[in-house]
Amino acid sequence: MHARFDELRTRLAEIHDLAKAAEILRWDEQVMMPPRGAAARAEQLATLNRVTHDRFTSPEIGRLLDDLAPFEEQHDFDSFEASLIRVTRRDWEKERKVPSDLRASMSRTATLGYATWVEARRTDDFSRFLPALREALELKRQYVACFDGDYDEPYDALLDDYEPGMKTAEVRETFEYLKEHQAPLVKEVVSHAGTPDQPTREFPVERQKEFELDVVRRFGFDPDSWRLDPTVHPFERNGSLQDIRITTRYFPTNLDGLFATMHEFGHGLYEHQVDPQLERTPLASGVSLAMHESQSRMWENLVGRSLPFWRFAFPRLAQLFPDAVAGEDAESWYREVNAVEPSLIRVEADEATYNLHIILRFELEQELLAGSFPLEQLQEEWDRRMWEYLGIEVPDAARGVLQDMHWSIGAVGYFSTYALGNLISAQIWAKVTDDLPDLDDRFEQGEFGALAAWLRENVHRHGRKFTPLETLERATGATRIDPEPYVRYLRRKLGDIYGLPVVGSR
Ligand code: ZN
Secondary structure, eight states: OHHHHHHHHHHHHHHHHHHHHHHHHHHHHHHTOOGGGHHHHHHHHHHHHHHHHHHHTOHHHHHHHHHTHHHHHTSOTTSHHHHHHHHHHHHHHHHHTSOHHHHHHHHHHHHHHHHHHHHHHHTTOHHHHHHHHHHHHHHHHHHHHTTTTSSSSHHHHHHHHHSTTOOHHHHHHHHHHHHHHHHHHHHHHHHHHOOOOOOOOOOOHHHHHHHHHHHHHHHTOOTTTEEEEEOSSOOEEEEETTEEEEEEOOOTTOOHHHHHHHHHHHHHHHHHTSOGGGTTSTTSSOSOHHHHHHHHHIIIIIITTSHHHHHHHHHHHHHHOTTTTTTOOHHHHHHHHTOOOOOSOGGGOOTTTHHHHHHHHHHHHHHHHHTOSOGGGHHHHHHHHHHHHHOOOOOOSTTTTTSOSGGGGTOOSOTHHHHHHHHHHHHHHHHHHHHOTTHHHHHHTTOOHHHHHHHHHHTGGGTTSSOHHHHHHHHHSOSSOOSHHHHHHHHHHHHHHHTOOOOSOO
16 A cells, blocks of 8 residues: 555655746746747747646546555544545545646636736727637536535636635625624725825835845845746745745835835745645645735735834934934834725735725636626726725726736636635734744744744645645634634734724724
8 A cells, every 4th residue: 555655755756846846937037037938938838738637637546546445544634645546536625626738728718818818908998808708608607517516606626726615605605794893994094194195215126135134134034045036027936945936126216115025025035934744745835825815915015014023124224224214203103004005906006905905806807707697897887996996096997907917817716716725824824923932022033933933833844735714724623714813914904003093993
């Protein structure tokens, strides 16, 4: 039986190597590659993806999994052996249900759809994007049909790709809570504070780079295992647990890039701290997009936008950018980096308004999939909801319905994980701060190792051994994603900054 298990491991290790090689090619494409390399790179990636997919969905993997059923039962649920067999079986069964020609159509349509979207957004012409969107949605319906009967409702099949096991009904209920409790908080803040005026400042890019490296090194970035490079849209990718590539961008008049760097650091740390025993298996990665986003958001917001962090970091900031932050201190800077203002663009949204951007997309996606309104009306539906949820008028499609690339590549069901990640970050934070009551003092000293170690022990090391909810339960004791800690956190923080009356918090 050991021989069969070793054979499974060997095959999975090769598949993992292929997938990681593709990941480094993608990193290279977005960070290093000269533009004319794009056509050949698309072929290289398509070939690698096809070979990887064929190897993984081969009948031999299925036979190995069948043979290993008794071996799995001899091992504890928590063990490496049982977890590897269990998770591989789930992945294999799901992958097998989708015919290769549908996969190929989806990947071709994604490439074309992306190019169409870039053009439509550039020319601010929603109608130009319509045919591509129509085709992407049609393929999504065919994709959902592959799982006939496996899910309670069609959208579940899409969510499951990003957040395994998550149900639409559960997300809906969670988001209703946010509509009821988070949306009014935003209105309250805005009516209290008006819209903040942001003075123009200059942050020389070379100094930003220096400052950011200082910060992430304190967090745990070790140049022997990590890289930080500039790109257009920041992301994290990795070649292995010891080869973490994070990216960022720099704006000469603000420090948004710093928060992007801290965000991507959070993603990188999750991958870096997976148990080395899981390396070269399908378990060697974060468990879901929402859990991943909880980690990035934690370092970006709960750490990076906290007062203790800025009490530590502000003197260095003032040293590097004396003109830009003249007249500020840690407290005023903390208020500034937490300013709330409803805005058009999701990726620029603050902590208080971000989830509202997601709820709008989550609702529209279900209606798109169901065909609830003619596709031509999508722009109108978008604008109407922006007014309803955020109280702002959308001036054009480019800053409205065309702002995100996700739908162009068929990534429907993805958005919710951003908001769920925010919620999980607060759930985990509540537990972390119970276990480590002196965290604020440590941050003020520039000491972040205790937080990283807690996350390793309670979340990261498990990789994909357990489901997202099992992972959450192991870390926090909670059996579901609970929006209450996040709303409580926001209310306390914004109450503090904006001097709101203390209502409904404890
Ligand atoms: Zn992220």
